[in-house]
Amino acid sequence: MARIVFIGAGSVEFTKNILSDLLTLPGLEESTLVLHDIDAERLATAEAMARWMVDHLGLPARVEAHTDRRAAVDGADYVINEVAVGGFAATRTDFEIPARYGLRQTIADTLGVGGIFRALRTIPVMVALGNDLAELAPDALLLNYTNPMAMIPRAVYEGTPFRNVVGVCHSVRDTQARLAGLVGVPADEVAFVTAGANHQAFVLEFSHRGRDLYPVLDEVIEKDPELQRTVRVELYRRFGRFPTESSEHGSEYLPWFLRHDDQVEKFRIPVGVYLEWSAENLDTYEETRRRLAAGEGVEVKPENELASEIIHSIETGTRRVLHGNVRNGGLITNLPEDACVEVPCVVDRAGVQPTRIGAMPPQLAALNRTFLNVGELTVRAALEGRRDHVYHAAMLDPNASATLPLERIGELVDEMIAAHGDLMPEGIR
Template sequence: MARIVFVGAGSVEFTKNVLSDILTFPELGESTLVLHDIDAERLATAEAMATWMIAKLGRGAKVEAHLDRRAAVDGADYVINEIAVGGHAATRVDFEIPRRYGLRQTIADTLGIGGIFRALRTIPVMVALGHDLAELAPGALLLNYTNPMAMIPRAVYQGTSFQRVVGLCHSVRDTQARLASLVGLPPEEVSFVTAGANHQAFVLRFEHRGESLYPALDEAIARDPELRRTVRVEMYRRLGYFPTESSEHGSEYLPWFLHHDDQVAHFRIPVEIYLRWSEENLDTYEETRRRLAAGQGVEIEPAMELASEVIHSIETGTRRVVHGNVRNGGLISNLPDDACVEVPCLVDRAGVSPTRVGELPPQLAALNQTFLNVGELTVRAALEGRREHVYHAAMLDPNAAATLTLQQIHDLVDEMIAAHGDLLPEGVR
């Protein structure tokens, strides 16, 4: 059976969701589940959780737990990456220093100053993982969940010889379900084509039996003033295609919202909401650890996680379409070949096969390009050890550019580099 490795398994809530799926698929119930984390306590918690779930479900799966990453990935068939380099402490830095400069953020993990520095912390670890996989598991499939998604897979396929990497994100699937609900149809009856950059993809086709559903969406928006007070609906009105990212997250990739008090109020943008979520995650972890120690276990409920569905499709031949983040290479013809783009992918025994989308509408490609420019410069900064490209990435970031002067951006970057220290690539430090 498959050898499925969880890198960053100490993210126990996410690990629980994927394990719930894998262990309730009869065809995957005998897999070898390999857990890796650099935090011994969290690794032990994840191991206890996996062992309890297997016993509860009566499966024959085997569990291994490794503090050493190379031992974990040796011979892997699938590697699910869910690391958060620096953890909650680094996340606090990503918010607290920019706040002092007057820079607002909401999630700070995809673009902006927070996204840039999350990438700079994560890329060295991911490049090392890519080298390990090229040596120890060249046929493995690396399924990445860690943000910033447009940067992390790109760093692996540009910085190592390992190319079998696909980024997975819920945003497209959740958006498609939301749109179907707004027009009163089951998602399975609606035809979608969605593509772009991760967290800035757009619904290019939204149809029922060959007829566009965008007029029905317009009617739903016209009936609901609360919908009109969301960033994603505002961007749909301006660009003509519905964006996949949530309003709170999408606001920080753009120059038009967070710098203006009236826009924050009108569109109800929850500034720094991720800090609250991160603190809640710490509480969830402690509760999980307490329950396991008391022999109470955890809730086992299939979550339809994309990684588990991809693995199930490859192992069984069950055909599914998921949206994957992969090297462009002409899939979207008016975005750069080396960019990491999000497109529909067919998954079956042959693996993950991306779909060629062709040209995006020019206004969408132009907006994606501003998004991808920041990512390219950040990846170059990390892979080439060039500190100046960190300044360049921050200068071109839409939210930072709309809020700060060039000198403020330079000073902010210097302070962030000093604060994150050894977590960053040596050349950047």
């Protein structure tokens, strides 16, 4: 059966969610589950959790744990990446230093100064992983969860010989369910076409049995003042299609919101909220350790994670249409060829097969390009060791450029590079 490897398995809550799926989906019961993390304590926690889940369910699945990444990925069929390079300390740096410059962020993992530096410290690890896979598991499928999604898979397919990488994210699925709920139609009866850049994709088609549902959505919004006070509704009303990312997250990819106190208040944007979430995750980890030590175990609750469903579809031939982040290569004709784009994908025994979208509405493609420009420069900075491209990426970032003059952006970049130190790629630190 399949050898399924978890990179960054010490993110135990996330690992638990995927394991809950893999261990309850029919046809995957005999899989070998391989856990890898560089933190030996977290790895031990993840291993104890996985073994408890397998024993609790009475399954023949095997569990391995390795601090050596090469041992873990050798012969892999699937590799699920969920690394957070630098952990909570690096995330705190991504918020605290920009905040001293007056730069507001909410999540700071996708775009903006926080997204740029998360990518810079993650890309060297991903390049090393891609090179390992090219040598030790050339036929494996790498399923990436780590943000920034538009940058990480691109760094793998541009910076290594390994090409079979797909980024997976919940945002499209969650948005489609949200929209179906707003208009009162079961989600499985709605026809959706959604595409663009990850966290800035747009619902291009939204219909039910041939009936356009956008006018129905307009009526719902018109009657709901609370909906009107959200960034994503404001973006929909201005650009003509509904965006896939949450309002707090989507606000930091744009120049119009976080810079202005009145906009932050009007749209109720929770500045710095990700630090609170990250601290809660630390508490969740400690609670999981306590429960395992006490023999209480963990809840096995299937979560319909995309990585799990992709593996199940390939292994069993169960056909699904899921969204993946892949090299564009003409899938969206008015976005750059080398960009990593999010499109619907057919998944079955033949693997992950992206759908060609054609041209997006020009205003949406234009907005996506402001997003993708930052990602391209960041990837080039990391792969080529070009410190100047770090400045270029930050100068072109919509939120940073709306908030700070060029000189201050340069000073901020210098301070961030110094603070992250050895986590930065060669040629940048």
